[in-house]
Structure formats: C-alpha cells, structure tokens
Amino acid sequence: MTTSGGWLARALRSGNFLIGAALSGTLALTALVSLFWTPKSATAISIPHRLTQPSGEFPLGTDHFGRDVLSMLMVGAQNSILVGVVAVGIGATLGIALGALASARRGWVEEVVMRLTDFSFAFPAILSAIMLTAILGPGTVNSIIAIGIFNIPLFARVTRGSANAIWAREFILAARAAGKGAFRITLEHVLPNIASVLIVQATIQFALAILAEAGLSYLGLGTQPPQPSWGRMLNEAQTMMFLAPRLAVFPGIAIALAVLGLNLLGDGLRDLFDPKLARKR
C-alpha cells in the first residue's frame, strides 16, 4: 500500500490530474461564485447594449438581447454542474444499487438486471434522452431525469463487473465464514474496494452529462429561457454567426474546457487509484 504522502506526490507528478483538477476546480469555483456574484445580471435584457463588442464593462461582450455573455457563462456553469451532479447522482445511486444487487445475488436477478442494461444500451444515450424529454416536456428537471436515467445502466454494468471480481476474493470467503450476510458484505467489503472505479466512472459520466445537457438545450429540450445554459447560448448564436461569431465561440470554449477538464481528472484519478500503475512508477 502507498502512503498518503506517496499518493499526493504522485498526484503532483501527474499532468492529467493537475490540468483536470485545475479546470474542474475553476468550473466549480465559477459556479460557486456565480451563486453570489456575477459582473452583471445574467438574465436582465438591456436592448440598448445589444451585441456590443468585448469591453471593460462587458469583458466578453453582450448577446442579441444585451445580456452580459460572461455572466451568462458563469450562471451557465452552475446549470451544468447542477445537471452533472444530480444526473450522475441519480444514475450512480440506482445503477450501483442494481449492479451490487446483481453481483450479490447472481442467478436470475443478475440475468434480468444485465439484460435490461443491454437493452438500454441498444438505444443511443442521447436519443433516449431526447425521447424522454419529448415525453416529459422540455426543462432542466426533465433533462436531468433523462440524463440520470441513461446513466443507470452504465453504473450498473461497471459496478457488477468490478463487484464480481471482489466477490471471488478470499477475504469475502472469510467474511462469509464469519457469518456476514450478503448485504453487509456488499457494504463493508465490496463497495469500498470498488469505490475507486466508481469515482473514475462518475467523473467521466459527469463530463458526458454536461455534454448531454448542452446537447439537449441546444435542441431546445433542456434548460428553458431565461435561465442561461451553454447549449442554448450556442443555439441562439447560430443565426448570428456572421454578425457576432464570438457568441458561439465563448460557450463552445466553455463546454470544451469543462468536458476536457473532467475527462482529464477522470484519467488522472484512474492512474492514481490503479495499484499496478502506482507500482510501476
């Protein structure tokens, strides 16, 4: 086992982890700050200031309604994080529970759960999210539910796969011999041992959730006006590509950086958690 000092030292040496953590940290910090303060209101329409170039007053300029693009991006970060956290939360909670159940019970329970996840994988995730929001109606909450639901089978599959490996280990046999039930073994031995895999998975799913929300909002199914959303900003900028290309560039960069940051963070975490990689270094 490595000590916590070794862990930190390795973290500091990992470029992926550092860049990922910096970008994700910026994203989280921006969202946090925007809860209390933005340079201007992100929703207040001010027609006299429409489509102004970036300036001291509006660092990234304004959109066609005269809203401050920087403030909209900041509040949009909030929106992305909210969607990411809640959607991944829904997916992880239900998915891990199902996966752990399948792994603990095996037999027909595992068959049913895994065939259901196979079934849901047959549909492209974003398409099922579009279908769900079309049925439930557009909006942030419904897009969170839709993204959350398509996360469930992913977590179920990863949990079951990793948990099955743990269930085959000797210490589980020992726990069984000591008379512990399947539920206690899952909680006390299985989940702690697969936590690292799940955290990595959650980080990557978080990035995908942000991307999915932007996609849904771009299609008009996600966050509704006036609440700012990166995807909708992109959508609204489309027709103004020739007039003010920056309106599409800035939210595009924001989405790209957020997704890149979370992916790098996920990669970095995987490297750190992986004992094989740790020994090699």
Add this chain to the structure above:
Amino acid sequence: MRAKLSIIAALTLLAGVGAAQTRDTLVIGFQQEPTGLDPTLDSTAAIETIVAQNIVETLVQMDERGQVKPALATGWTITADGLTYAFKIRDNRKFHNGRKLDSSDVKFSFERAMAPDSTNPNKRIFANIATVATPSPTEVVLTLKTPDSLLLFNLTNAKAGVWAKETVETNKVTPVGSGPYKFGRRVTGDRIVLVRNDDHPDAKSVRLREVSYKFIQDPNASVAALLSGDLDAFPNMPAPEMLKQFERNAQFKVAVGTTEGEVILAIHNGKAPFNDVRVRRAIAHAIDRKALIEGAMFGYGTPIGSHFPPHNPNYVDLTGMYPLDLAKAKALLAEAGHPNGFEASLKLPPFPYARRSGEVIASQLGAIGIKIKIEPVEWAQWIGPVFRESQFDLTIVAHVQPYDLDNYTKQPYYYNYNSPDFTKLWGEILQATDPAKQGELFKRAQRKVAEDAVNGFLFQLPQLGVYRAGLEGYWLSSPGAAAPLAQLRWTR
C-alpha cells in the same frame, strides 16, 4: 494558352446563354410546411400562400396594395341596399382535370362553405349569404342576409376559392382548381412542386414552368441553401439578423415590405387574473415596443397599438394609449388585487419572431412582478391545445388575415374576448356603404379593442425577403397571405 482561355470563355458564354434560355424553374424556401393543401379545412397561412391565385381562383382577387381586382369574375354589380351581388364570370376557365368551370361550380363551392357541417375556417363569412343563384353558366348572384361591406375582400381568400365538385374530397392531398399552376407532387417533409397549367388562358404570359416550395425550418440551413443555390428565394426570412450578409451580396436582393400580420401577445380574457381589464392594461403599460422590435426583430417592424395594419388607410395610431409606465402598471396590478404580481405561462409557437419576442416580453413583464414561465410549443401543439382549446395564459402569434379585427366578434375564440359593444360596432361596419363612415367606424373599432386591452399589441410583422438577383415580379408586401407566381420571371 490563349486558345484555351477563349475556349473556356466561349463555354462560359454558352453556359450563360443556355441558362438564360432554360431557366424556367424556381425554388422558393418556406419555413412552415403545411399539413394539407386544402384551405377550406385549415387556416394555416402557408396553404393560402401556395394555393391562392396559383392553384385555385377566386371570383375576385387582391393586388399587391390590397385592392380588390377582378379574377374569375370580370365584373360585378351591387344593389343599393348592399344585399345583392351579381357577378359576371369568365367562360374560358377549365379545371386542372379538364372540365370547364361554370357558375354551378361557384354555387357548389359557396354552398359547401355555407353548409351546417362546413369545415371552412371562414364559415362565418358564408353564413351571411342567403342564396347563391346561377341565372346562366356565366352569372352568379349572391343574396346576403345583412349588408357586408367586406364581402369582396373576403372573397379574395382561397377559402372562397372555386373548386371542382368531383375532386373536392381530395383537395387536401392533390388540390384541383383552375389557376395558372397545378399541383405537381409533394415530398412530405421536403417540398411541394407546382407546374404550369398550360390550358390556362394566360399560360403564355406565365414564364416559370415549375415552382417548388421547399420547407426548411432551420434559419441557418435556409441561408446555406440560398448561398449554395438550392433556393432562389426566401420570401419570409425568419431571422432578421441574417439579412445583413445578403445586403452585401450582389447575387441577392433584399426586399423589406409589410405584411398583414399583426404580432400580438394574446391574452386569455376569460381566465383569472386576465379577465380583469386592469391586469391587461397593466400588461400594456409594461410593454416597451421599441425595445421589443429592436431586440427581437433587429429593428425591422412597425409598432402597433391595436389590431390593425399601419398601411391601411383607416389605420389610427394608438401606440400612445398605454405609454411605457412601470409605476402605473404596478399600481393597476395592485388595484386588481395582485400587489406582488402573479405567475403566468407564455406559450410560444416555433417562429423566431414569437420565441424571441417571448423572451423580451417575459423580461418586460417581470419588471412589474408578473413571473413568466416560457413554454416553447410545436405548431401542432399550438394549433390544437392553444388555438382550438384555449389552453393557455399568454401566447405570441401573428394574425395574418386582412381585416382580422373581426376575430374579436368570434364566439368562442381562443383569447375569449366577449364584448357585445364591439360585436355591435362590427355589425355597423359591415352595413356601412359609405367609405368615409366605414373608415370612421374602423377607427372606433381599433380604439375599442385597445381600450379593452384585449391583447398586447406588439408590432406589424415585416416581410423580409431574400431573392436571387434576376428574379422579378414578386410582391414586396403581402396584403393577404397570397403570393402569386404567374408574374414571376428571370431576367438573367
């Protein structure tokens, strides 16, 4: 090298000449695809635009300035009491199925619209017709129950078109009329193609052999289609900000005209809290039309204060009736029992003018405490639940029919305005035979709906068209929803 160049030059010239001689087709871009093509079933404006004056002919038709002109009828006489209209109709028309059109077809079409089970969206106009008589194959006499000074106007509409009785059931899919163009084919979701009717007496002066209406919902895609040559015209650009790039492009002409479309913030007058006139007036005081037109329409559009187009000679400017005054708006809300405002939903059909205006309106109403929840809806969800079933609080839409101020007499109608005074006033307008008196009454009617603040009156929808240079004969403005194809031609 020189020889090579001259060959290229010659080839280019040849190609140019060839194109000039053979260019007799046109592809027009539309945003909204109509579900069917029968205007007697569905009031969707796109149907009227495609069908009116092109496929179906009417007794009278409108010109570009909104004046009534002879069409199937060569002339008409009206008795002094305004109750009898005698039309003399042409005997040189054939339906697209080859059968000759005569007065019995007019009688059939009108009586079909008058029938109790008629589905005609303008059924009310026909309800006032007592009898349709046909003294001879070229004469039609309409007898009215009460005088209707707008009858001729209303007869210009494709809903009063003259249809062949043997094909009337299939008009939704393959409309058969007597116009200069006939239905060619339809590729659902993509295009509707009309072809020249060579049996039409005016066919020789009709230059374009084939005209396609291509449906492109996404404004960007329509711009790309224009630039790439897939489209020759987009008579109603949905995104005003896109005109700028065409203004700089010599290959295109940008045409800014007006339409009959009054963009209104429709208010459900039958529902609390909007059934209180003070609430509706508060809304009127909170709307800043100038900012709205600037923000939502990039400055294109004329503010209106009532449900009447500014280009009409009887227009009266009522935009000053409810000046922008947030304090007064809040006071009116408080007086009506909503000192802290209230929550309301705003359903927006998928037109960019509506979606954008919706965001600006939501922000403007937010300033007086009315918290708006924006709900974008698809066209079918608008026509159904909102328009037919009145399930809405607020919505934004353009009313494109001429003289659609008469909607305010309709019972029931989606915004649920019910004023016996207005209905009486409209009755007087219909009976007024003197144009000056009628004009005065029109002004009173505009004032009445503005005083009752029935709806939020926003702006007159501009017609923002982009046409490939060399195309001529199109209308800059749309006095009705008609856009005749017969005069279109390529000059190069």
